Amino acid sequence: MGKPTITFSKLIDKLQQHYGPPAPPPSTDPLELIICENIAYLASDKRRAEAFATLKQTIGTRPEQILVAPHSALAAIGKAGILPDISAEKLVTIAKIAYEEFDSDLRAVLKKPFPQAKKALKRCPGIGDPGAEKILLFTRSYPVMALDSNGLRVLCRVGFAEEQKGYSATYRLVQGAIQEQLPRDCDSLIRAHQLLRQHGQELCKRSKPRCGECPLSDSCNYSRKS
Numbered sequence: 001m002g003k004p005t006i007t008f009s010k011l012i013d014k015l016q017q018h019y020g021p022p023a024p025p026p027s028t029d030p031l032e033l034i035i036c037e038n039i040a041y042l043a044s045d046k047r048r049a050e051a052f053a054t055l056k057q058t059i060g061t062r063p064e065q066i067l068v069a070p071h072s073a074l075a076a077i078g079k080a081g082i083l084p085d086i087s088a089e090k091l092v093t094i095a096k097i098a099y100e101e102f103d104s105d106l107r108a109v110l111k112k113p114f115p116q117a118k119k120a121l122k123r124c125p126g127i128g129d130p131g132a133e134k135i136l137l138f139t140r141s142y143p144v145m146a147l148d149s150n151g152l153r154v155l156c157r158v159g160f161a162e163e164q165k166g167y168s169a170t171y172r173l174v175q176g177a178i179q180e181q182l183p184r185d186c187d188s189l190i191r192a193h194q195l196l197r198q199h200g201q202e203l204c205k206r207s208k209p210r211c212g213e214c215p216l217s218d219s220c221n222y223s224r225k226s
Contacts, residue, residue, distance in 0.1 A: 004159040006219035008181040008192075011158065015195040018215040019202075022194030025138040026052060030106040030121065031098055032061050033135045038090040038126045040081030045201075051080035055091075063104045066095035090125045097123055110141040117141065130171060137193065140186040145175060146193055150200020157204060157222035 006014075016022070026036045026049060040051045054077050055061060059069045066074070071088050078087030098104055101123065109120040114136070121132040134146035147155070149167075152174055156163045161173040183189060203210045209222075217223040 004219070004221075006158060006216070008160075008178050009183070011216060011219070012192045012195055014215045015199050016191070019195060019198055022191055022198060025190065025194070028139055029061075030110060030135050030139055031063070031094075033138055034094055034106075034121070034124045034127060035061055035091065037131055038094060038124075039087060040078055041083045041087050043081035047080040051077050063095040063099040066091055067099065094124050107139075110136065110139055114142055114144075129168065134193070137186060137189055143184055143186045143189055145178065145182050145189050147171060147174065148193075148197050148200075150198075150204070151193060151196030152200075153206060154196050154200050154204045154216075157209075157220055158216060159221040 025033070027033050032052075035055070036048060036052050039055060040048050043051065059065055059073060059077075071085075071092075074088035074091050075084040078084030078091075081087060098106060102109065102120075106121070109117050111117075112120065117136060118129065118132040121127050121135055122129070127135070130146055130148065133142075133144045134148070136142040137144050137146045152167075152171060153163075155161065155174050155178065156170065160177040161170065164170040164173060183192075199214075199216075203214050204216075211217050211220070211223040214220065214223060
């Protein structure tokens with residue numbers, strides 16, 4: 001696959017022209033962002049948002065509130081996705097970690113140096129390097145270009161990097177390829193993250209991508225090969 005024929009900033013501008021301004025992150029609180037990642041396994045963004053709203057309204061998102069909630073109530077919320085009992089267990093684990101290790105407030109973690117902040121966030125289930133970096137971005141703690149699988153796929157198909165056998169290797173390769181072109185402020189990086197995610201979900205899908213409707217098709221190596 002050849003090199004990209006479009007700059008990162010132009011790519012993001014084209015996506016915004018197509019989709020309009022992106023949706024904001026679901027929260028700016030680190031604990032709530034971790035909860036969002038785990039609340040409903042393999043749920044759509046819409047159903048995940050609905051589950052999170054239900055949790056806030058009926059139980060609350062404080063560790064003390066989750067720890068005293070009946071398992072059945074947490075599992076009922078987790079039915080927005082699959083394996084609701086496991087989702088409920090993850091919420092309890094997150095609440096225990098937050099309560100016992102961080103005095104119920106993860107915001108102090110955000111003030112740590114970048115590597116230590118990432119390590120602390122990764123103590124929670126479902127949070128690897130990409131997830132930790134996304135939390136640090138969404139909380140505007142560090143201007144890091146976090147990418148989910150959708151955004152990563154888009155940038156690989158356009159030609160910023162070849163997809164590797166391991167997800168982590170692909171993630172780092174793409175980050176390195178775009179590093180010199182990135183804006184330096186969190187708001188611009190959040191905009192890029194959200195638009196890349198939306199594009200990967202709606203048009204640049206893993207299987208049966210809708211290349212005929214894609215605003216990037218003229219600059220996309222994948223589309224030209226299809």
